[in-house]
Amino acid sequence: MSFLIDSSIMITSQILFFGFGWLFFMRQLFKDYEVRQYVVQVIFSVTFAFSCTMFELIIFEILKVLNSSSRYFHWKMNLCVILLILVFMVPFYIGYFIVSNIRLLHRQRLLFSCLLWLTFMYFFWKLGDPFPILSPKHGILSIEQLISRVGVIGVTLMALLSGFGAVNCPYTYMSYFLRNVTDADILALERRLLQTMDMIISKKKRMAMTRRTMFQKGEVHNKPSGFWGMIKSVTASAPGSENLTLIQQEVDALEELSRQLFLETADLYATKERIEYSKTFKGKYFNFLGYFFSIYCVWKIFMATINIVFDRVGKTDPVTRGIEITVNYLGIQFDVKFWSQHISFILVGIIIVTSIRGLLITLTKFFYAISSSKSSNVIVLLLAQIMGMYFVSSVLLIRMSMPLEYRTIITEVLGELQFNFYHRWFDVIFLVSALSSILFLYLAHKQAPEKPMTP
Amino acid sequence: MASLDRVKVLVLGDSGVGKSSLVHLLCQNQVLGNPSWTVGCSVDVRVHDYKEGTPEEKTYYIELWDVGGSVGSASSVKSTRAVFYNSVNGIILVHDLTNKKSSQNLYRWSLEALNRDLVPTGVLVTNGDYDREQFADNQIPLLVIGTKLDQIHETKRHEVLTRTAFLAEDFNAEEINLDCTNPRYLAAGSSNAVKLSRFFDKVIEKRYFLREGNQIPGFPDRKRFGGGTLKSLHYD
Numbered sequence: 101m102s103f104l105i106d107s108s109i110m111i112t113s114q115i116l117f118f119g120f121g122w123l124f125f126m127r128q129l130f131k132d133y134e135v136r137q138y139v140v141q142v143i144f145s146v147t148f149a150f151s152c153t154m155f156e157l158i159i160f161e162i163l164k165v166l167n168s169s170s171r172y173f174h175w176k177m178n179l180c181v182i183l184l185i186l187v188f189m190v191p192f193y194i195g196y197f198i199v200s201n202i203r204l205l206h207r208q209r210l211l212f213s214c215l216l217w218l219t220f221m222y223f224f225w226k227l228g229d230p231f232p233i234l235s236p237k238h239g240i241l242s243i244e245q246l247i248s249r250v251g252v253i254g255v256t257l258m259a260l261l262s263g264f265g266a267v268n269c270p271y272t273y274m275s276y277f278l279r280n281v282t283d284a285d286i287l288a289l290e291r292r293l294l295q296t297m298d299m300i301i302s303k304k305k306r307m308a309m310t311r312r313t314m315f316q317k318g319e320v321h322n323k324p325s326g327f328w329g330m331i332k333s334v335t336a337s338a339p340g341s342e343n344l345t346l347i348q349q350e351v352d353a354l355e356e357l358s359r360q361l362f363l364e365t366a367d368l369y370a371t372k373e374r375i376e377y378s379k380t381f382k383g384k385y386f387n388f389l390g391y392f393f394s395i396y397c398v399w400k401i402f403m404a405t406i407n408i409v410f411d412r413v414g415k416t417d418p419v420t421r422g423i424e425i426t427v428n429y430l431g432i433q434f435d436v437k438f439w440s441q442h443i444s445f446i447l448v449g450i451i452i453v454t455s456i457r458g459l460l461i462t463l464t465k466f467f468y469a470i471s472s473s474k475s476s477n478v479i480v481l482l483l484a485q486i487m488g489m490y491f492v493s494s495v496l497l498i499r500m501s502m503p504l505e506y507r508t509i510i511t512e513v514l515g516e517l518q519f520n521f522y523h524r525w526f527d528v529i530f531l532v533s534a535l536s537s538i539l540f541l542y543l544a545h546k547q548a549p550e551k552p553m554t555p
Numbered sequence: 556m557a558s559l560d561r562v563k564v565l566v567l568g569d570s571g572v573g574k575s576s577l578v579h580l581l582c583q584n585q586v587l588g589n590p591s592w593t594v595g596c597s598v599d600v601r602v603h604d605y606k607e608g609t610p611e612e613k614t615y616y617i618e619l620w621d622v623g624g625s626v627g628s629a630s631s632v633k634s635t636r637a638v639f640y641n642s643v644n645g646i647i648l649v650h651d652l653t654n655k656k657s658s659q660n661l662y663r664w665s666l667e668a669l670n671r672d673l674v675p676t677g678v679l680v681t682n683g684d685y686d687r688e689q690f691a692d693n694q695i696p697l698l699v700i701g702t703k704l705d706q707i708h709e710t711k712r713h714e715v716l717t718r719t720a721f722l723a724e725d726f727n728a729e730e731i732n733l734d735c736t737n738p739r740y741l742a743a744g745s746s747n748a749v750k751l752s753r754f755f756d757k758v759i760e761k762r763y764f765l766r767e768g769n770q771i772p773g774f775p776d777r778k779r780f781g782g783g784t785l786k787s788l789h790y791d
Contacts, residue, residue, distance in 0.1 A: 131627060134654045290638045297598060297639075304600040305561075305616050308582065312602050355597065362595030362635060369631035468627075 106170040113156055114149050121148030125480075128464050133476050137197075140477050143190060144484045150182045151491035155452045158498065161509050162445045175513040183246045186488045187224070190481055192217045197477045224249055231521070247492070251522060254493025257486060259526045261462065263533025266397040271541055273390025275378040281371045289368060293361040300354045303347050310344055401534050404527040440503050448501060455494055459487060496522055559602075561616040562762050563642060564755075567664040568649035569657040570625050573702035576735035577649060578621045581751075586736050593623030596639050603755050615759055619647075626663040633667065640668050645696045645758035650722075652701040652715055652732060658722055661699070665726065669693060696761060697728035698754045705734040729754060 122145040126135070135141055157175055160166055195216030199209050228249045271277055377383045423440055463483045470479060499510045499519060511519075566574050575597065579587035582599040601617045622639055624632060646668055650658040701719050716732065723730035731747045733740035741748050 131656075134656055290635075293595075293638065297596065301598050301600060301618055304582075304598065308600045308602050308616070311583070358596070359594045365638075366629075366632050366635040369634045370629065373631055 102167045103170045103173075106166045107174070109166065110153070110174050114153050117149040117152040117156075118145045120152075121145035124148070124460065128460075129467055129480060129483075130476070137477055139193065140197075140480055143185070143193060144480055147182075147185055147190070147484045147488045150178055150185065151488055152456070153178050154182070154491060154495050155456075158448060158452070158495065158502075158506075158510075159445065162441060162448060162502070162506050164441075172509065172512070175509065179243060179247070179513060182488060182492060183243065183250065186250060186485060186492070187221075187246055188217075190485045190488070191220045194478060194481045194485070195220070197481065201475070201478070227252060231525075250489050251493050251496050252525070254489035254491075255497065255522050255526050256529050257490055258493055258497070259529030260533045261459075261490075263530045263535075264537045265458065266393075266400055266530075267534050267537040267541065270390045270394035270397060273386045273393065275375075275383070275387050275390075277545065278375055278378065279371055281368050281375065283372075286365065286368050286372065289361060289365045293358060293365060296354055296358045296361060300351055300358065303351050303354070307344055307347050307351075397534070401531065404531045404534075407527045408524070408531065444502055444506065448498060451498060451501065452494070456491075459490055463487065493522070497526060559614050559616050560763065561618055562644040562755075562758050563618045563620060564645040564647060564758060565640065565643050565668055566619050566621045566647045566649060567661075567668060569651070569654075569660050569664075570623060572649050572651040572654070572657050573735045574621045574623075574649050577647075577700060577702065578619045580735055580738060580741065582619060584738065586738060593621060595623060596636075597621045597623070603752075603759075605756055605759050607752070615755075617755055617758070626660045626667065636667075643668065643695060644762045645698070645754070647698045647700060647754075648726065648728075649700050649702060650719075651703055652719065653703050653706050655718075658701075658719065661722070661726075665697070669695065693727070694761065696754060696757045697726045698751075699723045699726055699728050699730040701730065701732040702735050704732050704740075705737065 122141065125141050125144050130141075153174075157171060157178065160171060192213060196209060196213035199212045199216065228245070231248075231252055378387060422443075463486070467476075467479060467483060495510065496519065499507050566578055568574050570592070573590075575590050575593050576587045578597070578599050579585065582601045598621070599619050601619060603615050603617045605611075605613045605615055620639055622636055624636060628636075646665065648661045648665060650661050699719070699722060707715050719730055719732060729750050731750055733747060739745075741751065
């Protein structure tokens with residue numbers, strides 16, 4: 101009986117998450133596009149719903165809500181469904197939509213998408229070979245095999261995003277790094293941009309006039325297209341069209357310059373806005389946070405290096421460690437069990453919420469930057485895939501932040517994975533990502549003319 | 556070659572609707588083989604015969620400024636784009652017939668371009684909601700072009716074309732629906748070509764002939780009687 105009640109609670113929450121994912125898709129991601137294939141929206145919302153359910157189950161585990169056997173059942177079921185989606189459905193649909201975009205293969209869409217999916221499965225399987233993630237006694241299609249590989253990809257993604265975020269966050273928050281931009285700078289750049297546009301226009305006018313006189317005289321200018329076209333154009337070409345190709349090359353160079361100037365101007369406007377924002381109260385608050393985060397970032401990099409160099413994996417989680425310190429060194433006595441439960445709930449809750457929010461924001465930014473009306477379906481599905489893998493690996497890693505008694509459920513459900521390996525892998529990739537982001541930001545910062553900010 | 560007078564026409568619309576293909580078709584009478592992202596603004600020039608076939612025929616350069624981006628861009632990108640909206644003589648609004656949202660975004664695009672000269676606290680407060688009064692006293696000629704006509708199935712064509720007719724009416728503009736990969740839609744003599752020609756003529760008139768009338772304040776009758784038949788032509 102209690103199983104039924106528990107299941108209905110779970111299903112209600114899943115429907116809620118599904119609705120949230122649906123709304124997010126419609127309002128944020130697909131703001132400027134029309135959803136023509138509802139399959140994409142459904143898949144995205146389903147992936148989101150099942151990922152969030154996993155986190156919900158962790159919280160339930162800590163708070164001891166619901167019956168423990170029904171929790172275990174739902175864990176297993178959820179995991180199976182998510183793996184099914186991530187390994188079978190989403191890659192297949194990605195292949196299907198890619199193939200639909202290519203006109204040639206339109207006829208045999210299904211066949212080619214199956215071929216693409218088989219290729220994906222092959223590489224996905226090969227992924228597991230170089231890593232010491234499993235003991236060989238498991239069968240081919242067991243959950244452990246699939247999860248281990250999904251975990252590797254997901255942990256890599258997490259570490260990359262984490263490393264970049266840890267470095268980028270203080271860089272954007274702190275106003276120390278802001279270049280000084282005056283209105284005069286912006287005006288000067290705009291004037292250069294407009295001058296370049298004028299030069300392009302005058303050249304294009306010449307080209308248009310030349311084309312018109314050629315057309316009136318009966319010559320036709322055929323742009324050399326294809327291999328034979330180029331060979332032909334070497335031997336026989338009218339003087340008018342030679343002129344045209346020369347001017348066209350000059351125009352191409354000028355257009356490239358105009359693009360650069362446009363991007364630089366946009367950058368200056370953005371910096372000016374940030375300078376004005378930094379003078380407001382909110383801006384000052386974020387500036388302070390930036391200093392705090394930079395210390396945190398340096399500490400994390402340091403800890404990652406220590407972990408790798410000394411080959412140690414933390415055995416206790418921060419909650420228990422904190423409690424130990426307070427009890428042993430500060431001599432404060434309190435009900436350990438009670439507090440450890442609540443503190444770990446809060447800590448894990450914060451980690452979950454910030455990682456979901458951070459991921460959704462990053463995905464949205466990414467989507468706006470690279471999508472177009474043709475490829476939006478494929479990109480959204482890719483994002484759903486990344487999101488699913490990210491959340492599954494968060495579950496793997498979150499195990500570290502929980503006290504021992506709560507880790508058992510994850511260990512039971514996920515089977516005998518080498519969790520230590522994942523933490524080590526996370527540290528390595530985090531370090532690599534953070535250091536290369538520092539290098540990258542340093543180079544990008546040096547590119548622009550340096551003028552110190554006058555407070 | 557003698558330097559001709561020029562007019563500036565903006566080509567606006569969401570990304571991916573086919574503005575670059577359209578501009579290429581209009582200016583070079585050829586289909587654009589490899590469309591790619593437009594960063595910033597790309598310009599092309601069309602040579603247009605004003606009042607073709609009449610004794611007053613004169614050739615003009617029409618500059619088509621194809622501004623890339625989306626209505627939801629960051630405000631820094633919008634401020635940068637605004638530098639292209641100076642002294643505009645005409646606007647071509649391009650939308651994708653297969654994508655309703657691109658048609659809806661045209662209102663916001665036109666507001667962004669037309670409100671260039673207002674104070675910054677001006678009209679964007681309306682959140683891009685349509686306000687007919689703003690278009691009522693708009694002096695800049697507009698033209699609405701719908702692209703990707705070939706991708707609309709025969710059965711849906713009527714419904715789509717009715718919708719776009721309403722859209723064009725809202726802007727008080729003519730509309731053309733075509734497929735940028737097929738030059739026959741703008742073949743000489745077709746109704747589309749005639750509409751296009753009329754639009755460019757209107758732009759040139761507003762720029763050159765209305766201006767001459769306005770240069771003599773206090774003598775409004777000169778617009779009607781002075782200068783011969785040309786000046787009376789801007790009364791439709």
